[in-house]
Amino acid sequence: MSRILGASIVLALAAAVGAPALAADLEAGRRKAEPCAACHGADGNATVSGTPSLAGQPVYFTHWQLIKFRDGRRKDPQMSPFAKDLTDTDMADLAAFYAAQRPLPRPAATDPARVAEGKRLATLHHCASCHRPDLSGQQQVPRLAGQDSEYLLRLLRAFKAKTASDLDGTMTIATQPLRDDDIQNLVQYLASLGAPPGK
Amino acid sequence: MRRTMTALGAVLTVVTLLAALAWAQQAAPPPWKQGQPPNMADSTLAPIPQPPAPKAASEIPVDKIKVPPGFKVELWVSGVNNARAMTWGDKGTLFVSSRVAGNVYAIVDKGGERQVKTIASGLNLPNGVAFRDGTLYIAEISKISKMPGIEDKLDSPPSMETVYDTLPKDLPHGWKYLAFGPDGKLYFNIGAPCNICIPPDTHANLSRVNPDGTGFEYVAHGVRNSVGFDWHPVTKQLYFATHARDWLGDNEPNDRFDVLTKKGQHFGFPYCHQGDILDPEYGKGHSCKEFVPPLLKTGPHVAGNGVEFYTGSMFPPEYKNRAFLAQRGSWNRSEKIGFRVMMVTLRPGAAPKYEVFAQGWLQGQEIWGRPVYTKQMKDGSLLIADDYAGAIYRVSYQR
Numbered sequence: 087m088s089r090i091l092g093a094s095i096v097l098a099l100a101a102a103v104g105a106p107a108l109a110a111d112l113e114a115g116r117r118k119a120e121p122c123a124a125c126h127g128a129d130g131n132a133t134v135s136g137t138p139s140l141a142g143q144p145v146y147f148t149h150w151q152l153i154k155f156r157d158g159r160r161k162d163p164q165m166s167p168f169a170k171d172l173t174d175t176d177m178a179d180l181a182a183f184y185a186a187q188r189p190l191p192r193p194a195a196t197d198p199a200r201v202a203e204g205k206r207l208a209t210l211h212h213c214a215s216c217h218r219p220d221l222s223g224q225q226q227v228p229r230l231a232g233q234d235s236e237y238l239l240r241l242l243r244a245f246k247a248k249t250a251s252d253l254d255g256t257m258t259i260a261t262q263p264l265r266d267d268d269i270q271n272l273v274q275y276l277a278s279l280g281a282p283p284g285k
Numbered sequence: 286m287r288r289t290m291t292a293l294g295a296v297l298t299v300v301t302l303l304a305a306l307a308w309a310q311q312a313a314p315p316p317w318k319q320g321q322p323p324n325m326a327d328s329t330l331a332p333i334p335q336p337p338a339p340k341a342a343s344e345i346p347v348d349k350i351k352v353p354p355g356f357k358v359e360l361w362v363s364g365v366n367n368a369r370a371m372t373w374g375d376k377g378t379l380f381v382s383s384r385v386a387g388n389v390y391a392i393v394d395k396g397g398e399r400q401v402k403t404i405a406s407g408l409n410l411p412n413g414v415a416f417r418d419g420t421l422y423i424a425e426i427s428k429i430s431k432m433p434g435i436e437d438k439l440d441s442p443p444s445m446e447t448v449y450d451t452l453p454k455d456l457p458h459g460w461k462y463l464a465f466g467p468d469g470k471l472y473f474n475i476g477a478p479c480n481i482c483i484p485p486d487t488h489a490n491l492s493r494v495n496p497d498g499t500g501f502e503y504v505a506h507g508v509r510n511s512v513g514f515d516w517h518p519v520t521k522q523l524y525f526a527t528h529a530r531d532w533l534g535d536n537e538p539n540d541r542f543d544v545l546t547k548k549g550q551h552f553g554f555p556y557c558h559q560g561d562i563l564d565p566e567y568g569k570g571h572s573c574k575e576f577v578p579p580l581l582k583t584g585p586h587v588a589g590n591g592v593e594f595y596t597g598s599m600f601p602p603e604y605k606n607r608a609f610l611a612q613r614g615s616w617n618r619s620e621k622i623g624f625r626v627m628m629v630t631l632r633p634g635a636a637p638k639y640e641v642f643a644q645g646w647l648q649g650q651e652i653w654g655r656p657v658y659t660k661q662m663k664d665g666s667l668l669i670a671d672d673y674a675g676a677i678y679r680v681s682y683q684r
Contacts, residue, residue, distance in 0.1 A: 146334055146337055149337035153337055153386070153387075157407035158407040159409075212312065225334035252456070254385070254457075256317075258456070259315070
């Protein structure tokens with residue numbers, strides 16, 4: 087009997103260690119997202135140019151990026167200090183909150199010729215393989231449709247320069263053949279898509 | 286005449302230029318999709334994403350793991366995000382690597398209570414950990430580093446000292462398994478930077494270096510990506526598991542379990558797969574006879590990772606010197622396969638015996654975990670790391 091009891095205590099202790107993630111809490115996420123609203127918007131639709139919209143982004147995507155900001159693999163003067171002290175639970179709550187928000191397109195002036203060329207490039211470079219045919223993202227892969235143009239420009243240029251943090255190298259490889267003009271065309275196309283429906 | 290030649294030359298130049306332009310615009314698909322034939326272009330198969338957080342203990346159905354009669358499985362520790370390879374410190378600390386989580390952990394077992402400490406984070410796919418003479422060695426994509434005296438400083442880990450940092454920087458198959466060989470050298474893999482390609486001479490091999498960073502050399506060639514190996518306790522020969530290429534269909538080619546009998550042997554990649562299938566593109570002009578055949582075909586797409594020979598005395602006597610092979614499981618197959626720990630019994634003069642040891646992480650077509658490496662405990666029980674659930678299980682045996 088005491089042996090069985092002993093074994094359950096061992097298991098209980100083992101379970102208590104390591105602060106495993108609990109089911110994400112949307113309401114807690116909304117509260118924790120308040121400091122983020124100044125740039126990312128109260129509903130995750132960015133209000134400041136150059137800042138990504140987080141509304142409707144896949145849970146895994148936002149959570150992984152927060153992990154990378156926290157451990158320093160992804161660096162940004164604004165984001166790094168915010169992410170530094172987030173717990174695993176904070177990240178899960180924030181990711182769940184933003185995933186549940188409805189994405190709105192960011193305002194962008196687009197040139198039809200550049201949009202058409204961007205669309206051709208998106209096909210040529212297999213963007214849909216990971217980002218899905220409507221570029222709405224999935225799992226750890228972000229939504230691109232309707233994302234902020236300045237942000238996309240900055241990130242694509244950084245991937246090309248091999249200075250952006252990449253989960254598995256895919257984006258660094260994908261951007262190597264792109265000229266800067268290609269990047270601008272791609273971004274115009276992505277901005278022109280609006281936000282995907284039904285998210 | 287001269288004029289015609291010039292015109293022809295101009296036309297040729299334009300044609301060459303156009304061809305060069307078209308070539309320059311050939312964009313590579315993402316690495317996981319590379320080598321996919323046109324008739325599979327509509328396939329929905331894609332790698333299984335790694336969850337960003339470990340499962341809570343209450344979400345881990347450990348009772349679903351089935352082992353042979355007399356064996357028992359328990360959840361040893363949970364909350365170890367992306368737990369991968371394991372190595373023991375001299376003083377009983379279990380060091381655990383991760384891959385995309387970028388962390389290295391130290392787990393201290395205090396009479397049943399397990400404490401998980403993150404001793405390094407923000408690393409570049411730090412899959413390899415090895416321990417020798419008080420020092421922990423960590424392998425990232427392009428470098429091997431060390432933490433001397435780490436076991437006495439788990440709460441204030443020292444910064445990492447570089448041992449060797451001139452390895453290729455490619456991320457695809459760039460993460461490393463790391464282990465000390467019987468010769469006291471550090472062994473690791475340099476995987477092919479692709480699904481299928483003619484790799485640079487510097488890739489698709491097993492390599493070794495002295496623990497002080499000198500004496501780098503290649504040990505085996507034609508190895509697509511081996512992230513698990515061990516040395517036979519008696520013969521001291523190197524046995525290793527290799528992941529085979531994708532997109533040749535559900536049932537081909539098999540992953541491999543191999544033995545290195547001579548330094549510098551070539552195991553076939555990218556020309557010949559599983560010892561008897563020439564690659565449809567790169568196999569032309571080659572014969573499988575040029576290369577070392579696998580000791581064992583371990584199944585298509587099973588993703589054989591950890592290899593470990595059993596040397597303990599807790600398990601029944603027939604387990605002595607058997608190899609455990611942890612299979613992380615398939616993505617490039619219509620019906621999932623793997624997600625189990627196999628065992629390989631070597632038999633002189635006969636093919637190895639190949640049986641399931643632990644399974645149950647795959648239920649129907651749903652997975653809840655992925656066994657990736659094993660590590661024997663001092664008492665002869667066996668730990669199994671699950672990088673998907675972020676947990677480590679312990680398998681014990683009672684007579």
